[in-house]
Amino acid sequence: MRELARLPLDQAAFRDRYGPWAVIAGASEGTGESFARELAEMGINLVLVSRRQAALETLGEALKAEYGIAYRAVVQDLTEDGAGKRIVAAAADLDVGLYISNAGADGFSSFFEDSADAAHRLVRMNISTLIDAANGFGKGLLARGKGGIIVMASGAGLGGQPNLALYSATKAFEINFAESLWAEYHERGIDVIAVGAPIMLTPTLLRLVPEGFDVSDVYAPADVTHNALAGLLAGEPLQIVPDGPGKEKLPQVLADRKARLVGFIEFNKMFTGG
């Protein structure tokens, strides 16, 4: 497994800013489970969303026993029409301070040879559901004056990639969407971060790669999700974990994107009068 230095994270400050409830879309395993574990350790209650009730209940009960948190399991397929609105409705009676858009992986495909149906399902999960959930939870965060949204994107969203046409395109949407929300709401107390995640050892990855795949060069999900939580609290709009061809250039890409965003916050005041 590849090493990733963990960023410092003040747990009390995190709980105060993003508790008492967090919602994780795609929570039963992989990075969703890593987010759930670290949030539970901080004493934050959880709405756990995925397709498998039994997996959510097993995780929720384990975290409740270990950390004394409350949880709610919500069974929802994120690729369905209206999924985002149903997740917001399922948590409407809770004081939600954090929404995590986690699930969003896809396998390698050949765009012209495949049917477009699978592509539309990915668009619904990574775009439509994210839009509705961010819009619904964002209204609540604005009303309470603090909170956050984490969008698990991918390094594949920084540019096109062969055999990942729709995946790359939806991840680019996620990154631009999260950066834009960061720039729009940062000064109003709402934090938004996109994670340009690297290849990580999750159950989904293991289902997608050929047998015998060398996992020595992949990251541990819990390291990446820890840094996402720390980056959110630190007020960062985007995190990129260097991976793939040209990875040495990514720290500069990250710095350039942030400088551009900061510039646009001032530039936009000409138009919004803010």
Ligand SMILES: NC(=O)c1ccc[n+]([C@@H]2O[C@H](COP(=O)([O-])OP(=O)(O)OC[C@H]3O[C@@H](n4cnc5c(N)ncnc54)[C@H](OP(=O)(O)O)[C@@H]3O)[C@@H](O)[C@H]2O)c1
């Ligand atoms: N793993 C990597 O190497 C890698 C690299 C870069 C970026 N990422 C990004 O990191 C995020 C997490 O990736 P991951 O590898 O952990 O796999 P993932 O398949 O995106 O997420 C797995 C979790 O999401 C749930 N889930 C999957 N599809 C769902 C659906 N249609 N409706 C509801 N829940 C669903 C699964 O639970 P159920 O089976 O119970 O529904 C499980 O809890 C994704 O956004 C992915 O794009 C991953």
